[in-house]
Amino acid sequence: MTEYLRILHLNDLHSHFENYPKVKRFFQAEVLDTIEVLKLDLGDNIDKSHPLTDATAGRANVELMNELGIQFATIGNNEGIGLAKAELDVVYDQANFQVILGNLKDKRQQPDWAQPYFIYETRQGTKIALLAYTFPYYATYEPNGWTVENPLDCLKADLARDEVASADVRILMSHLGVRYDEQIARDFPEIDLIIGSHTHHLFEEGEVVNGTYLAAADKYGYYVGEINLTLDNHQLQEASIVAHATSQMPSDWRDQDWIEQTYKRGRQLLSQEKIIDLPRDLSLAESCQLVMEAMMCYADADVCIMNSGLVVTPFEKNLTKASLQTALPHQMRLAKLNVTAKELADIYEDIWTKGQLLAHQEIRGMGFRGKQFGNVLQAGFAYKNGKIVYNGKAIDEKKELHLVLVDQYAFASYFDKVRQHQAELLFPDLLREVVANYLTGHLEP
Known part of the structure; x- marks a missing residue:
């Protein structure tokens, strides 16, 4: 008895x-009555850098x-931490x-x-364990x-569960990244297929490691994944894997209107929540200074270092959640x-030196949106001739200070x-x- 199962998957949409x-048209077109279809999302779908996601705390994504x-x-770190x-x-x-998630408690x-x-049991009775x-x-x-x-500990324990061990096929929905996926393929031959995400990697036609199939479809909806499984007597015989580039898919005249309306809807919701009326529109320098003041207050810190690129647009006089979201779209915490004054000097010099190389570069990942x-800025201290000047005076190198940065x-x-240094990450x-x-x-x- 031969049966066919089609899996469609979306990776790291990030709003x-x-x-x-x-993506929606592709998912609809690939659903055929003659072939059973599973549709999966691999996490990091939600990202508060988009105003609608921010305004609804991810409910619009759902x-x-x-x-x-x-x-x-499953979820990624943007859901779990963002x-x-x-x-x-x-x-x-x-x-x-x-939602399936085996390692969060x-x-x-x-x-x-x-x-x-x-x-999951298919129409013809094949039991598929989704992990x-x-x-x-x-x-x-x-x-x-x-x-x-x-x-890996959770995977080992789950594979020992009777229901999972007795399943005909085991599929891992991984938001672990390509290195973890390759290790799992080598060390856990019980896994038949790994659909990977998190590191935004792309396998246009899939990979095979130690007999385990690997699939991955990049990020941001640039690709959508399609996996066609051939099963014979409930056992996996073959997997055909392809990642389809959405850039090669036809557009519809209504697409741009939908995109703009989705953005506008989020902006409207956020605009309804006023934060404060500032005396006037601020300059970029003034906006950055305000951000550093807020950071030091929140962290109860003495000093702050940040890069000006964090403020994408200066703060408007009538500051709402919409304009603030535009100015600070990042998924970052503090x-x-x-540190001692000597350590602060070393840190600042290191950041300033690297910052000269990074100033005009687009930074990807780590919550930066x-x-x-931009330029390296500081508050609460000055740096002169290799020394930290604090409260207008050069201070003893052993003096301890609290430094706050973005994560x-x-x-x-x-x-x-x-x-x-051991950084204390501040929540929520x-x-x-x-x-x-x-x-x-x-x-x-």
Whole structure:
């Protein structure tokens, strides 16, 4: 008995709704009565850099996933960390799909909104175990109220479950990245297929590692994945994998209108929430100074370092959540370091030196959603002749100071001096929430 199963998957959309109309038409066109179809989302669908996602805390993304007919989804770090715990706990309330996630716990319990695995039975009775894990950012999940567990340990335990072990086919929905996926393929031959995401990698025609099929479809809806499985007597015989470029798909005259209306809808919702009336429109320098003041207040820090590229547009006089979202679209939180004056000097010199190379470069990932890195700025201190000047005086190199940065500096590989220190990541607020609360007087250090 031969049967065919088609899997359609979307990877790391990050609220890039400009490609959604094409994705939706593709998902609709590939559903045929003669072939059973599963539709999957691999996580990082939600990204607050888009105003509609920000205004609805991701609920609009879930509505669009419902429209796609998604049946199973997992989460990425943009859901697990980019949303506050209270937001993630309710974002899937109206989902018409099942969330699968095997390595995230809420007070040692499985979250109400997710199952650790799912046994899907095809029309002809083939049992498929769907497993899913997200990248274990230990340092950031815990302060956000979650316990993230080692995905390999969880996978080993889940594979030992009777239902999973007795399934005919095992498919991993991975938001772990390509290196994890390759390791799993080598070390866990029980897995038949890994659909990968997180590192935004692309396998246009799939890969095979140690007999395990690997699929991946890039990011932002640039591609959509299609996997056609051939099963014989409930056993997987062959997988045909292809990632389709949406740039090669025909456009519809209504697409641009939908894209603009979706953006406009988010802006309108955010515009209804006024933050403050400033005395006038601020310059870029004044906006950056205000951001640094807010950061130091939130972190109860003495000094701050930031790059001007964080402020994409200067703050408007009539500051609303819409204009602030445009100015600070980043998915970033704050990082606090305890350093000596000597260590602060080393850190600043390192950031300033690297910043000269990065100034006009577009920075990708790590929560940055701006256009370019910009210039290195500081508040609370000056740097002269290799010395830290604090409160107008050069201070003892051993004096301890509290430094606040955006978390990008702690994550980025190129800021070596920062990474030598243990950074305390501050929750729950994103950078723009820190600024908004500071301006309205609701900021709590």
